[in-house]
Amino acid sequence: MDNPNTLESVSPLSGHYSLKRDLRLNAWFMVAAAVAGAIAFLLKRHPEWSPLSRALLTLAPLIPGMLYVRDCMLFIRGMDELQRRIQMEAWLFAAMGTLILGTTVNTLSANGVSLGRLEHGFSLVGTFALTFSLWLVGTAIANCRYK
Amino acid sequence: MKNQLRELRTRKQWSQGELAEKLYVSRQTINAIETEKYDPSLPLAFKISRLFKLPIEEIFRTTD
Numbered sequence: 001m002d003n004p005n006t007l008e009s010v011s012p013l014s015g016h017y018s019l020k021r022d023l024r025l026n027a028w029f030m031v032a033a034a035v036a037g038a039i040a041f042l043l044k045r046h047p048e049w050s051p052l053s054r055a056l057l058t059l060a061p062l063i064p065g066m067l068y069v070r071d072c073m074l075f076i077r078g079m080d081e082l083q084r085r086i087q088m089e090a091w092l093f094a095a096m097g098t099l100i101l102g103t104t105v106n107t108l109s110a111n112g113v114s115l116g117r118l119e120h121g122f123s124l125v126g127t128f129a130l131t132f133s134l135w136l137v138g139t140a141i142a143n144c145r146y147k
Numbered sequence: 148m149k150n151q152l153r154e155l156r157t158r159k160q161w162s163q164g165e166l167a168e169k170l171y172v173s174r175q176t177i178n179a180i181e182t183e184k185y186d187p188s189l190p191l192a193f194k195i196s197r198l199f200k201l202p203i204e205e206i207f208r209t210t211d
Contacts, residue, residue, distance in 0.1 A: 006173050080172040081188050082179055146179040 005078040007139065025075045032064035086142040093138030098131045149208045153181040155199050170194050 008014035010022045039057045043049070049057075076087055106121050122130060156166050156177075163177045170177070170191065179185035186207075187195065196203045 003168065004171060004173055006175070080176050081191060082176040082185055083173055085185075143175075146175065146184050 002078075004080040004083065005075050006083055010075075021075075025071055026068075028064045028068035028071055032061045032068055035064060036061040082146060086139065086146065089142040090135050090138030093141070094131050094135035097134040097138075098127060101130060102127070148183065148186045149210055150180060150183065151206050152177070152195065155201070155206065156181075159199075169198060 003009075005021060006016070008016040009018045010025050011017060012022075039060060043054060043057060076084060079087065102122055105115060105118050109115055109119055109121065156163070161169075163174045163181070167174045167177045172191065176185070176187075180187055192203050192207060196206060199206065
């Protein structure tokens, strides 16, 4: 039986890194990023393409994206009970933090407070970056708690 | 919850990593149980009990 999955096993600098596990977790993410990059490049170069084909191409990275989500779920399922609890706490922290910050920014904006680039709330990339940053913070807090 | 895991493990001269492998958990989990920062689930408590051939209540005790 393999050892349970841990974040250390997919962190290259941890000293417990496993390329096999990293690929098992992140391969579809890399495919999704490559497909999204290629499609963005193509759509910029071919403005004459029909709206339908543009929509289909824009949505294409969702397929590897969903496979990545499946791999994330399998990875978490392969963790031991404490690691799963840490991840649950970290994701809850990230999700609630994103929700609260997003709502706060929108409320401030709706009440006439000037927020510069955040005037229309977080962009898609901004939301992902915020969630990921909060997940890192949540993981660090939970890890400290059970160290 | 109090537990005797560290004493039992050192009696067997196992490292935390070795015990973690036997129980199919991470070393962090063993450490968190030994330092009483984390109470294991019932299935894991049963695994520990079987591994050390001791009843659960001899390994884990409630504080109240």
